[in-house]
Amino acid sequence: QTGFHKRKDEQQPLLHAPARKKLRSTSEYSCQTLFLNSENSDIKICALGEEWRLHKMYLCQSGYFSSMFSGSWKESSMNIIELEIPDQNIDVEALQVAFGSLYGDDVLIKPSRVVAILAAACMLQLDGLIKQCGKTMKETITVKTVCGYYTSVETYGLDSVKKKCLEWLLNNLMTHQNVKLFKELSINVMKQLIGSSNLFVMQVEMDVYTALKKWMFLQLVPSWNGSLKQLLTETDVWFSKQRKDFEGMTFLETEQGKPFVSVFRHLRLQYIISDLASARTIEQDAIVPSEWLSSVYKQQWFAVLQAEQDSEVGPQEIDKEELEGNSMRCGRKLAKAGEYCWRWTGFNFGFDLLVTYTNRCIIFKRNTLNQPCSGSVSLQPQRSVAFRIRLGSFDSRGKLLRSRTTGYRILILKKDQEQVVMHFDSRLLTFPLYICCNFLYISSEKRIENNRHPEN
CATH class of the missing domain: 3.30.710.10 (Potassium Channel Kv1.1; Chain A)
Structure with missing residues (x-):
């Protein structure tokens, strides 16, 4: 195949x-x-x-x-x-x-x-x-x-060329979305891309879901020839029409949808349902089986209790397997030189992480009391987060010109403390600059123990 x-x-x-x-x-x-x-x-x-x-x-x-x-x-x-x-x-x-x-x-x-x-x-x-x-x-x-x-x-x-092709796709699938590319990507290849922590995600996991939705529409309706700007609207209209024939089933449970199950399984749903607007959208779309979502809601509720009641301060050591398979994937495009400050949407167990780019530095700040936050924040003296930052700039053909990474690291921050996590010289700065991050806010060990059913 x-x-x-x-x-x-x-x-x-x-x-x-x-x-x-x-x-x-x-x-x-x-x-x-x-x-x-x-x-x-x-x-x-x-x-x-x-x-x-x-x-x-x-x-x-x-x-x-x-x-x-x-x-x-x-x-x-x-x-x-x-x-x-x-x-x-x-x-x-x-x-x-x-x-x-x-x-x-x-x-x-x-x-x-x-x-x-x-x-x-x-x-x-x-x-x-x-x-x-x-x-x-x-x-x-x-x-x-x-x-x-x-x-x-x-x-x-x-194999060396195959590896290069996959690297190019991981770098470009989300950063430079393309209608014809979506049409050509097979289920087998898309499964590899969506399952990878090296996928260069722009914005948040919900955007990976949205890209998958558009890709699936083009696989099912390959004759569609509109522009990228029209694609999401057309995709939503098409799936809305299909829902009338679902008879209570979600799309991935239908005969048309079953071939795509293995790809959607690689979505990190826990980072979609952590944002209210995204959770509502994924429920309304009725593409992902409700059992999948129920399982993730349960997992995340245990994680909330763990953070609130079990003195959870975050990951204490690098677990590469956990980070590769379950870390939050998010990214940002910096169009031109300047100062930027942002946060990625979603509830992160009381860890309100502000990201600043200034003077060739990337700074992480654990916001607690200094700046407004739409959700609750943890008042624990210290919180830790496992993370990796990757920077990249591309030429017009999608070739990675320059890149840099921190590798996986643990960062411990006190309340309202900030720290420079990456510094680079101006020779590496070619705009637009793409920043992609992986985060793990809660250590997995206790969550697994909490989710484990007692044996009879």
Whole structure:
């Protein structure tokens, strides 16, 4: 199963600009005289209605032909070989490039051609050309190429390119939302993205839910061709119409919705229901099963009691597994240089965290009495929070230009205390600047114990 639904390549300038790389330096004579002019050829290769007059000595650089000529294949002594091409990605042009590379031909790989050339290189077992295709892919990942690249490298096994594609998607899915990308992303890939703590979330978890809702609509109605601005309204109208036929079921419980359950399971619902407006919206949408929400309401109520009555001061040590799987994900875009101060919405067990960006610093403040707060605040002398900050700036193609992270850390703050948590030099500052944070306000151990049913 491939990672994306197939879509015809669009004719884009970037896709047709060759990556200026030379595979190896060899004699011009080999390429011009032996390959292009076929002088002294001792073998003819026929494939896809074309033929190439080549030389066994050069073909033996290919693992495919080396095995053929040295083994017990019937073709080992033949001068005319009919190649069967079972892979539909391989075409005549790709074979021409692959054969030419054996003669030291300059390999100029256009992004729009790289999948076909990779397919030919893999079939013929041309390690050097496979490596060059991988390098070209890594350098040309964009919103238009990432899906096709991911699909092909799953097929042909280039794990390093697959990793780069996933990194690009984690960085861009939320920061640079795109209708065509939503259409192409498969359930399998979306599941990996939504489940990751490295997803570069903008705003809060509710925005991840909203993005998922839009993605699911486009999976179900791929013919929709509006703009990103129109997408959420159209999505809500469509699901509203569907609700009339639900007969009391939520959408994920219907036949149409069941394929998407595994993706929505990765939502961190505890950070959606912690905000009243978000809790109302997710209930009214009737997409997520009510049993899921009931379970999370119960979990969060125990957490509230834990914070209020059990002297809970927050995480005392880094639990990476807990942070990766259950931390609050949130983010902010700083459009230009200046001073910023904000808080992310939602109830955080009395820990009112104010975030300030000023003078190339990010400052966390535990607000208790100094500034107004819409909810209750904890008056405990000290509270701790586990966190990670990531900063990133991107070019117009979504490539991460600069990044920095604090890694996971524990911060202990007294009432109304503030502390600089990140400082960076001006060379790292390219605006717009994207800030993404992970937080854990309540240690998980006691919550698990509180939720555990007594054994009979």
